[in-house]
Amino acid sequence: SKSDKWCAIAxxxxxxxxxxxxxxxxxxxxxVSPGLLFxxxxxxxxxxxxxxxxxxxxxxxxxxxxxxxxxxxxxDAFMIKYRITTERVDNSKTYxxxxxxxxxxxxxxxxxxxxxxxxxxxxxxxxxxxxxxxxSVNEETVCRVWLGMLVRRMWAESxxxxxxxxxxxxxTLAYSDNEFQQxxxxxxxxxx
Numbered sequence: 001s002k003s004d005k006w007c008a009i010a011x012x013x014x015x016x017x018x019x020x021x022x023x024x025x026x027x028x029x030x031x032v033s034p035g036l037l038f039x040x041x042x043x044x045x046x047x048x049x050x051x052x053x054x055x056x057x058x059x060x061x062x063x064x065x066x067x068x069x070x071x072x073x074x075x076d077a078f079m080i081k082y083r084i085t086t087e088r089v090d091n092s093k094t095y096x097x098x099x100x101x102x103x104x105x106x107x108x109x110x111x112x113x114x115x116x117x118x119x120x121x122x123x124x125x126x127x128x129x130x131x132x133x134x135x136s137v138n139e140e141t142v143c144r145v146w147l148g149m150l151v152r153r154m155w156a157e158s159x160x161x162x163x164x165x166x167x168x169x170x171x172t173l174a175y176s177d178n179e180f181q182q183x184x185x186x187x188x189x190x191x192x
Contacts, residue, residue: 006151026112031071047059085105154168154171
């Protein structure tokens, strides 16, 4: 349906594209970083309790096993990159080259957790999750549809401009958690 199309475009622009900007096996560590692991684990436990253990904890076990495997892959990638970096720093002929190699490694480490994506997710949990700070399947659907409607509105606005597709791409890809927050607060004020 048309709404599914807009929801898919929103997902592609605001979830998939940021992840694909820098692909690295070390990004697997993101899924086991405490700031992301524990809230997600809490979500899985709450879902299990709300289902009244109808699936015997299989989704929770699958979640834990997948995080262990992903963490192992990420840790292995980190160790390989760390060994390569230390070898290159030790064998550098100049301090400048050693510094550049160290900065490149630091850049890779800092990009493991995409802070803007994390902030956006926390904002959506605040807006759509309600008091319990948990997004149920229905609340996830409302969030997804809201994002789809936002993308559809951006596309409609772009049609009145020259180079509409380029404008649409630039605006959607540059849209950050700050703009989302301003938009949500503006909608809230208009309702009051």
